[in-house]
Amino acid sequence: MDVLRSLSQHSGPRKSPYEVLRRLAEHVTPETRPEDPVRELEERVAGLLGKPAALFFPSGTMAQQVALRVHAERTGRRAFAGHPQTHLHVWENQGYNALHGLTFHPTGDRNELFGLDDLKAVHEPLAAVVFELPQRDIGGVLPEFADLAAQAGWARSTGAAAHLDGARLWEAQTGYDASFAEISALFDTVYVSLYKGLEGVRGAVLAGDGDTIAQTAAWRRRMGGAIVDAWPLAAIALMGMDVNLPRMHEFRDHARAIAHAVNADGFAHTVPEVPSTPLFHVHLPMSRADAQRASQRLLEETGIKLFLYARSNPDPGRCAFEVSVGIGGLEFTPGEVVELIRGLPSRV
Structure with a gap:
C-alpha cells in the first residue's frame, strides 16, 4: 500500500527513493x-x-x-x-x-x-x-x-x-x-x-x-x-x-496546535500536554492491537499513515503512538488529526 500522506517523519512520499534522489540531484554538482x-x-x-x-x-x-x-x-x-x-x-x-x-x-x-x-x-x-x-x-x-x-x-x-x-x-x-x-x-x-x-x-x-x-x-x-x-x-x-533545520520552531508550533486540538476534543490526550518540541505522544482508549488494525485500515482506505506503530500500556485497554512533526506533518491540520484519531475505533 502506497503512503500518500504521513504524520510520521519516518515514512511517506518525502522518504521515497525517487524523492530523495530528486532532491539529491539538486544539491550535487559536476564539481562535487x-x-x-x-x-x-x-x-x-x-x-x-x-x-x-x-x-x-x-x-x-x-x-x-x-x-x-x-x-x-x-x-x-x-x-x-x-x-x-x-x-x-x-x-x-x-x-x-x-x-x-x-x-x-x-x-x-x-x-x-x-x-x-x-x-x-x-x-x-x-x-x-x-x-x-x-x-x-x-x-x-x-x-x-x-x-x-x-x-x-x-x-x-x-x-x-x-x-x-x-x-x-x-x-x-x-x-x-x-x-x-x-x-x-x-x-x-x-x-x-x-x-x-x-x-x-x-x-x-x-x-x-x-x-x-x-x-x-x-x-x-x-x-x-x-x-x-x-x-x-x-x-x-x-x-x-x-x-529543515531553520523550520524546527515552525514544526514545534504545529505540534502544539495539534496537541491542543487533541486534548480539547477529549477522546484522546497527549503527553506532554503542551509539547516542548515537535515530538509528543498521543494516548488512546484502545488496545494496541486494535489501534494497529485501525491504522492499517486507514492506510488501505485513504493512503494516510497516522503512525508507525502503537506502543503498549500497562492498561491493556490503552495504548499510545508517537507524533513527530516535520514538513509532511504540516500538511495535516489540527482538526483533521483529531478526526483521524476519533475515527480509529470505527475501523477496528
Missing part, C-alpha cells in the same frame, strides 16, 4: 568530489555545536557505542548510567555489553525524567552518563535547562563523561532558550542523527574535543564504519540542515 559533502557536514556540525571536532558515522548506534567505549578506556571504568528507556539499552540488543563489555545502570523511574538524586544513588564509578534530549520513549519530554546543567556538571565532577544522545537535538533545541552550542557545552561528546528531523537517509555525527574524536576514529574503523562512499548520506543531510 566524494570527500566534499562529508567534510562539509563534519565542519558544519562541529561549528553549530561549538565543538572542536566532529566525525561522520554510518549509524547512531555505532557512534554512541564508540563514544562510550572511548570514555570507558579514558577513565578505566566499565559502567555508564542513563534513563531506563535509553535507546542504547532498549533498541540496540545491549550492544554496549556484547561488543564492548560495558554495564548499564538504569537511573530513575522508567516513566519519568531522572534527576540529580537518582544519579547520586548510583554507587559505582561511572565512565559516562548518557542524557537523551528529548526523552523519546516517555513522550519527548525535556528536563529544565538548569536541571540538565546540574546533572551534567555532577557527572563531570565525578570523573565521568557527560554524553548527549542528541538524535533529536535539532528538535530539542526548540524547547530551550539556548543555542545548540550552549546546550552542547554541557557535554563532553554529542551525537546527532542525520535522518530523523533532517530527513536524511541514514547516518550520524559525533562531536567533541579533538583527542576524543581522534580516538573514536580508530574504533569507527574497527567496527567497519569508515566507509569510503559516504557522500550521498552526507549530501542529503546537508540539504536537511539547509531546509
